[in-house]
Amino acid sequence: QAQLVESGGGLVKPGGSLRLSCAASGLSFSDYYISWIRQAPGKGLEWISYIDTSGTYTNYADSVKGRFSISRDNDKKSVFLQMNGLRGDDTAVYYCTGGRTSWGYSDSWGQGILVTVSS
Amino acid sequence: DIQMTQSPSTLSASVGDRVTITCRASQNIKKLLAWYQRKPGTAPKLLVYQASNLEGGVPSRFSGSGFGAEFTLTISSLQPDDFATYFCQQYSGYPFTFGQGTTLEIK
Numbered sequence: 771q772a773q774l775v776e777s778g779g780g781l782v783k784p785g786g787s788l789r790l791s792c793a794a795s796g797l798s799f800s801d802y803y804i805s806w807i808r809q810a811p812g813k814g815l816e817w818i819s820y821i822d823t824s825g826t827y828t829n830y831a832d833s834v835k836g837r838f839s840i841s842r843d844n845d846k847k848s849v850f851l852q853m854n855g856l857r858g859d860d861t862a863v864y865y866c867t868g869g870r871t872s873w874g875y876s877d878s879w880g881q882g883i884l885v886t887v888s889s
Numbered sequence: 890d891i892q893m894t895q896s897p898s899t900l901s902a903s904v905g906d907r908v909t910i911t912c913r914a915s916q917n918i919k920k921l922l923a924w925y926q927r928k929p930g931t932a933p934k935l936l937v938y939q940a941s942n943l944e945g946g947v948p949s950r951f952s953g954s955g956f957g958a959e960f961t962l963t964i965s966s967l968q969p970d971d972f973a974t975y976f977c978q979q980y981s982g983y984p985f986t987f988g989q990g991t992t993l994e995i996k
Contacts, residue, residue: 874980
């Protein structure tokens, strides 16, 4: 059973930083393309970042470009989202998702983790 | 960005009904569309990819169709387990974008 589990969320002050982690099990992690997707309260789903299997190619939504950084450690079967310069509108549930192809759809989703940016 | 407009936002139906959900893209996305099912407290589940390919393990009562800018997800005979929220996603171009979701309710 493929499983993605997020950790590292919580309450942070505006301007602060958080590092989200996503640990994978039950899937061939090094073959999976990972995206982070978030959902702010009362809003729809927003794709924010993507990393390919080797970690060579990454992409970001304009809303987080220059503030967030995605990386992965295939040996540890983990993906990370370093979030700097956090703002109130970054408050959301963050989902780690994976796809077995590079196309961009996700066949595995984590349960999500809440990040709250507030003073 | 490619805008995805999903309709209806809410759909009331009964067990055994045939239902269709529509997703429209603001530009041609060929067949690069996925459908997901989401239930409270659980991770979203991929149902359909490439507009019409059923993900493994998904019941055959689910089907997807469409090309270009208009797509549909059809459930041929609703089962009690199908009452959930459904949303589409385009992956034709960055940023990937989602429909706002359709909540399927029991009538």
